[in-house]
Amino acid sequence: MREHKFELIIVDTEGRHRQEETLFAQMEEISAAIQPDETIFTLDSTIGQSAMEQARAFKDRVSIGSVIITKLDGHAKGGGAISAVAATDAPITFIGTGEQFEAFEPFRAASFVSRLLGQGDISGLMDMMQPLASQPEVMKQQAESMERMLKGQFSYRDFKGQVQMLLSLGPLDKMMESIPGMAGMMKQGGQAALASMDMRKWTVIMDSMTEAELDNASLVNNAKVQERLALGAGVMLDDVEQLVTNSRTLAKAFEGMGQMMGGGGKGNNGMMQAMQQMMGGMGGGMPGMGGPGGMGGMDMGAAMKAMMGGMGGRGGGGRGMGGMNMSKMMQMAQQMQSSGMGSMMKRK
Numbered sequence: 001m002r003e004h005k006f007e008l009i010i011v012d013t014e015g016r017h018r019q020e021e022t023l024f025a026q027m028e029e030i031s032a033a034i035q036p037d038e039t040i041f042t043l044d045s046t047i048g049q050s051a052m053e054q055a056r057a058f059k060d061r062v063s064i065g066s067v068i069i070t071k072l073d074g075h076a077k078g079g080g081a082i083s084a085v086a087a088t089d090a091p092i093t094f095i096g097t098g099e100q101f102e103a104f105e106p107f108r109a110a111s112f113v114s115r116l117l118g119q120g121d122i123s124g125l126m127d128m129m130q131p132l133a134s135q136p137e138v139m140k141q142q143a144e145s146m147e148r149m150l151k152g153q154f155s156y157r158d159f160k161g162q163v164q165m166l167l168s169l170g171p172l173d174k175m176m177e178s179i180p181g182m183a184g185m186m187k188q189g190g191q192a193a194l195a196s197m198d199m200r201k202w203t204v205i206m207d208s209m210t211e212a213e214l215d216n217a218s219l220v221n222n223a224k225v226q227e228r229l230a231l232g233a234g235v236m237l238d239d240v241e242q243l244v245t246n247s248r249t250l251a252k253a254f255e256g257m258g259q260m261m262g263g264g265g266k267g268n269n270g271m272m273q274a275m276q277q278m279m280g281g282m283g284g285g286m287p288g289m290g291g292p293g294g295m296g297g298m299d300m301g302a303a304m305k306a307m308m309g310g311m312g313g314r315g316g317g318g319r320g321m322g323g324m325n326m327s328k329m330m331q332m333a334q335q336m337q338s339s340g341m342g343s344m345m346k347r348k
């Protein structure tokens with residue numbers, strides 16, 4: 001293979017357990033034959049207490065260069081795995097949090113501990129949102145469409161843009177789990193994965209809408225139009241109805257949120273400024289975030305405050321965000337979940 005100029009060759013051995021002496025002996029033979037540059041110990045975090053024995057048994061037979069911990073999306077939070085890894089004296093390089101490729105991520109100590117403590121993972125969330133920071137145009141459009149929604153001006157065009165943006169950031173369930181406080185909520189059944197599946201379907205339905213329908217949502221409240229959309233998108237009529245119902249609930253929730261925030265005033269572009277500020281901050285703050293000690297200069301609380309302050313204060317809504325706080329936001333998120341979002345997540 002080296003002759004064919006392959007730069008990276010991965011030799012994957014069969015899974016082995018401490019008890020299986022022959023497999024361990026075989027692994028030593030393989031190691032001697034291929035002389036690897038690095039031996040990676042991949043540990044399934046769901047094996048619980050036996051992780052320690054497994055790690056020790058490995059270390060006794062080969063020299064472990066690095067560790068990958070998988071299945072951190074299950075019930076196991078990885079506490080046991082971490083102590084096992086300590087026995088190997090090798091660094092953790094990657095973690096697996098799902099079956100898809102995007103669920104394979106670089107290991108970050110601060111994020112990991114934060115998740116272990118059920119406190120969400122802000123630096124992970126910021127990483128996920130990072131692609132937006134490098135696309136100011138997209139960000140501006142998102143902020144503008146979000147403002148229209150907060151003012152109660154719902155359109156499928158805006159909604160489609162937002163859904164597409166969300167989907168482009170990665171798995172929705174992972175993003176939600178990264179938000180402090182949401183982690184527990186999301187764990188209850190992990191239905192956000194279903195929601196993101198629906199969202200893909202919704203974008204296909206919205207792709208079948210005419211320009212007029214995208215701009216005027218009321219045109220879609222029509223049985224004939226909905227039938228046409230189902231045919232055009234190759235989905236069930238039920239799916240179209242689900243999109244209409246959920247988007248209506250979401251539109252109401254956004255409008256309510258806009259009123260609560262005092263962001264309904266004319267010419268309010270505080271949201272946009274705040275988002276830009278937040279992303280600007282992120283760009284500069286990012287390098288520090290992955291480092292030891294965690295979050296570097298980025299403080300989500302401050303970012304949220306900047307965002308919220310921007311909305312009421314400078315925006316012209318006038319009333320400001322004085323009374324708005326995280327717990328209210330959470331309350332609202334819960335309301336959203338139990339109303340529109342709830343049904344969105346339960347349906348397939």
Ligand SMILES: Nc1nc2c(ncn2[C@@H]2O[C@H](COP(=O)(O)OP(=O)(O)OP(=O)(O)O)[C@@H](O)[C@H]2O)c(=O)[nH]1
Binds near residue numbers: 072
């Ligand atoms: N949920 C979840 N599933 C995972 C993760 N990592 C791997 N899997 C799944 O676990 C199953 C086994 O994964 P494999 O990669 O075949 O495991 P393996 O250790 O190489 O298996 P053997 O070497 O054949 O024993 C597959 O269905 C994977 O998709 C993870 O982080 N989360």
